[in-house]
Amino acid sequence: MINITLKDGNIREAENGITAADIIKGISMGLFKNSMACKIDGALCDLRTIVDKDCVFEALTFDDEDGKNAFRHTASHILAQAVKRLYPDTKLAIGPAVEDGFYYDFDTAEPFTPEIMQKIEGEMKKIVKEDLEIKQFLLPADEAIEFMKSKGEIYKTELIAEHAGKGEPISFYEQGGFADLCKGPHLLKTGAVKAFKLLSCTAAYWRGDSKNKSLQRVYGTAFPKQSELEAHLAMLEEAKKRDHNKLGRDLKFFTTNELIGQGLPVLLPKGARVLQILQRFVEDEEQKRGWMLTKTPFFAKSDLYKISGHWDHYRDGMFVIGDGEKDGEVFALRPMTCPFQYQAYLSESRSYRDLPLRYNETSYLFRNEASGEMHGLIRVRQFTLSEGHLMCAHEQLADEFKSCLELAVFMLKTLGLYEDVSYRFSRWDPENREKYIGTAQQWEEAEGVMENILGGLEIPYKNGVGEAAFYGPKLDIQIKNVHGKEDTLITIQIDQMLAEKFGMEYTDRDGSKKNPYIIHRSSIGCYERTLALLIEKYAGAFPMWLAPEQVRVLPITDRQIPRAKEITDILENAGLRCTLDGRSEKLGYKLREAQLEKLPYMLVIGDKEAEDGTVSARKRGQGDAGSMSLDEFLARAQKEVAGKIID
């Protein structure tokens, strides 16, 4: 007999050699029905695992991350089995569970069309209905390779060959004659995957490398219950309604135009207004924090970018002006401001007394992004970055880095995005040396410095190997859009290479010349991208301080127009963004429009209000907020503006 310690601390006796499944059945059949996998002494295991020693045991249901993954991973095997049944020549690549579902990559003769996807989904339903038993088996690496080779599975063979050296047996799972390389865990039978849906089919490169073959990736999601699947699909539909690329156009924040071109959005008055509000706010705040504004040119001779290394690394991504042979001079629109601001530093000789020297700029940047990479306001060819470069001595680096992060956090909190971001420590990839300048020693030093700083800040971060800039490591502040896709919103970078390249120096106390450390940082990120995320965050209903139009005055009949005009003027003079809707439409009609445009406040002016000097306020989403004096409303509105995020 062995002792099984459960999650709640209770200890159960069981036969030595009992399966995990039987342990759970012993606890409760209800729990067994909901169990996807388990943890034995903290290690993720299959329900078919045989337990032969005292252990700490935990059943994992769909509510546990690992349980959910086991469930969805099983769904991905069902997908693969269905594809192999319908298209036996298809070669299998990989098929993991991901955040909201699962995918499987296939190498197929023909790409999957929507009709084929339906057929595959139908076949998957059959496999679920057949309720096939899923069995695990192990093979020595050489036999495993032979096994996969015999089936023509070249990708699996490649994967096993990499594992072969470890001397461990290779694990497979088999269901109804379909065997797939997999370390598990998996459910016991296919019948448990009650509710699933294939969502999309796209191309994906083998091992994520664009030099490799392009495979067909089928995305799907799966849940234990149909109702959960439906709720999830409904949530996806709801998320789409917040999509800035749709909502931002509907609300007339921006538009695009074929004649102007891809990735070049036109900011309409409402969108432009929000960007203006943000820019003024950011520049003022930066000034308060000791940053000095520069305005540097939009383009420069190629020589500048050759020194910085951008010419070598990003030549294809730059808009180049002029032809060296014909025009003699070659220019390029700036893809970043770093080397321009360095010239400001270099404009006079520097001493340790000048440091830290903080330059900020609202920079217009131009990057020739590849055609498939543009997306709404999130990824564009011309954008506006709150960009800064800070030159400092080594001993100032930690404090200055911290203050840059504080600035970014302040901005995020003010915008109401703070809860939605995560941190990524973007490191270099020593396996990929050609992507970076500098020596391994320099990289280790720079990353060491940053790691120390991050450790001291106690912020939770994940490591992004290979995500560094070519000249240094980054702290990236990441955010997800409505589709769950993650992008960098704000970045803070440490650079000890470019100062050397540009010959930036300062004279230290002892008279020696030193290169300063440079922090590259953004405060609010790229304005266009931040606007996109704000539209999605607030579903277009901006908080008072950011709303392009804050108040609309709605006279009920023509009789009140003079008074409504007066009110509009008073509010405008008090600094509120206010307009008058004097059209001869019914009140309900005007209200509906203002509501759909997501205005924070509507002021209804009828005979009663016109006579006694009050306004009937209506707050967005809250209906009639009651009658109040104009002064009272003004005070309330101004308080709300000053409070920034208060909702």
Next chain:
RNA sequence: GCUACUGUGGCUCAAUGGCAGAGCAGCUCAUUCGUAAUGAGCAGGUUGUCAGUUCGAUUCUGACCAGUAGCUCCA
């Protein structure tokens, strides 16, 4: 750049190898109205662009342009 999908008036959508239709929005007129749509009338389209097939193409084919999702990239 890669794979798939999409493109009909400002927006949402219909129809068809044989004269392209509706609602909303717009304009005009009437209505002067109390918290999410007043009524009537008018106007608006070389069906993304350019080729090809065809007696005839918006429909079929191709290229390009633009949009969407994902992959790759993102200084």
